[in-house]
Amino acid sequence: MQTNFKNKLDMIDETIMFVDKNPTIVAVLPALVTGIVNLKGLRSDIKAALLVQLGIITGIAYDKKVARALLVKLTAKTARQISSYAHTIGDHDLESSMNYNKSKLEHMSGQNLKVAAQLVLDSGTLHTADLADYGIDAASLHELKDAKTDFEEKMGEPKVARAARKTCTAQLKILFPQVMDLLRNEIDKLVASLPDGNEQFQDDYKNVRNIYDRKGARIKPATTPGNGTITSVVTNSVDSSFIEDTTAIIVELNKSAVSDEEGVIYFEDVAPGVYTIKFSAETYVSKTISGVEVLADANTDQDVALDSDESDNSSDDNQPTQE
Numbered sequence: 001m002q003t004n005f006k007n008k009l010d011m012i013d014e015t016i017m018f019v020d021k022n023p024t025i026v027a028v029l030p031a032l033v034t035g036i037v038n039l040k041g042l043r044s045d046i047k048a049a050l051l052v053q054l055g056i057i058t059g060i061a062y063d064k065k066v067a068r069a070l071l072v073k074l075t076a077k078t079a080r081q082i083s084s085y086a087h088t089i090g091d092h093d094l095e096s097s098m099n100y101n102k103s104k105l106e107h108m109s110g111q112n113l114k115v116a117a118q119l120v121l122d123s124g125t126l127h128t129a130d131l132a133d134y135g136i137d138a139a140s141l142h143e144l145k146d147a148k149t150d151f152e153e154k155m156g157e158p159k160v161a162r163a164a165r166k167t168c169t170a171q172l173k174i175l176f177p178q179v180m181d182l183l184r185n186e187i188d189k190l191v192a193s194l195p196d197g198n199e200q201f202q203d204d205y206k207n208v209r210n211i212y213d214r215k216g217a218r219i220k221p222a223t224t225p226g227n228g229t230i231t232s233v234v235t236n237s238v239d240s241s242f243i244e245d246t247t248a249i250i251v252e253l254n255k256s257a258v259s260d261e262e263g264v265i266y267f268e269d270v271a272p273g274v275y276t277i278k279f280s281a282e283t284y285v286s287k288t289i290s291g292v293e294v295l296a297d298a299n300t301d302q303d304v305a306l307d308s309d310e311s312d313n314s315s316d317d318n319q320p321t322q323e
Helices: 003-020 030-089 092-097 102-106 110-126 138-156 158-192 199-209 211-216
Strands: 228-236 247-250 255-258 264-270 273-280 287-294 299-301 304-306
Touching: 003 030, 003 158, 003 199, 030 092, 030 102, 030 110, 030 138, 030 158, 092 110, 110 138, 158 199, 228 247, 228 273, 228 287, 247 264, 255 264, 287 299, 287 304
Parallel strands: 228 299, 228 304
Antiparallel strands: 228 264, 247 255, 247 273, 273 287
16 A cells, blocks of 8 residues: 555544544534544545455465575476486486576575476476386476466465555545545634534544655655655555665765665755666666756655566556666
């Protein structure tokens, strides 16, 4: 979930909890009761959208993990068997080419794992007639082939997750403005219109309503007068989770920074200008974004979503350049 969405959702939940604890005061104005009912309805719609998104993304990630584990297991097993056969007959080239243990395969990218599995499969197929005594037959090779095909299919499915996330985000971009309009133009005004004697309730309500602004505000470090700042939040392109320890480099300045546990990167004291920023993180595909404009005495937000190096990294023509 995007940070701004989460902060607003926290505020909505806190607001609902607060008014529910003060039903007698709320009941003074029937229109306020109606507004709260409508707020809860919109909150339910938001929750439903998020659950759909989370369910799809979690399911795809789990299925891919299971498929990968099976492919690693079968590839390592078959490679060991072929390696033993190759050593027996003195085929050192074949033996060397089967140097795939489980640990090595587990640390490979998805693409490299597919290549390794295909090489082992091809070698097993080529020597099938001689491998029966080593535990390899047509059925075991077919099992390896099926595992490879299944993993390839699962590797393509993050596109489905990304599409689901985009659909959810589109829904949220409609629902959240409706919530904010309801709060600002109905509920806030009605709370402010409560009869005298409810001042403490009104003050507490204002504090609850301001929670998301306090949580969501990005701290802008002090800078040299005339310079600006750049703030980025780095997330996983599939599930929007924060990516810690991402390195960002402003290419023109050779200036670098690293993201914290919430994926936030700060660049301070950046002279006004247009820059190129390269983002890189372990197990993710690097992404380079050009045309990042920094203005004097201002902050530039430049969030970025990175693709896992095991996911399908196809992108639209107008996406930032990936390296």
